[in-house]
Amino acid sequence: MKLKDGLILREVAGQYVIVPTGKRVQEVLGINYITKPAAYLWDYMKDHEFEKEDLIRLTLERYTDATREQVSADLDQFLKGLAEHGILEIEGQMYGSFTMRVPKKTHE
Numbered sequence: 810m811k812l813k814d815g816l817i818l819r820e821v822a823g824q825y826v827i828v829p830t831g832k833r834v835q836e837v838l839g840i841n842y843i844t845k846p847a848a849y850l851w852d853y854m855k856d857h858e859f860e861k862e863d864l865i866r867l868t869l870e871r872y873t874d875a876t877r878e879q880v881s882a883d884l885d886q887f888l889k890g891l892a893e894h895g896i897l898e899i900e901g902q903m904y905g906s907f908t909m910r911v912p913k914k915t916h917e
Contacts, residue, residue: 810899811858812891818843818851825851827896838894846872847887861888 815833819826825848829837843851849871850864857863861884868880891897 810897812854813898836895841894
């Protein structure tokens with residue numbers, strides 16, 4: 810999986826916020842804040858395709874007091890949130906955004 814292009818991470822008043830640019834402004838749902846540990850992972854994710862296991866390894870290397878089970882559960886929530894907000898691309902498919910076709914209203 811990988812992050813969609815057109816997204817940048819900014820620190821604003823001590824908070825980390827994902828900022829969509831260009832066409833992503835219309836696709837990314839809501840304002841997305843992430844934690845400092847998630848921002849650490851973002852630096853890796855923005856430049857690499859990755860699997861959850863890659864993120865677990867990076868997290869355990871940085872936070873040696875964390876357990877694999879804790880990190881895995883936290884990453885499940887983190888990745889699910891990114892997908893739901895239109896930030897993640899998984900195996901070539903876009904997740905987290907949708908399109909709805911509405912028939913044109915015809916005048917008789």
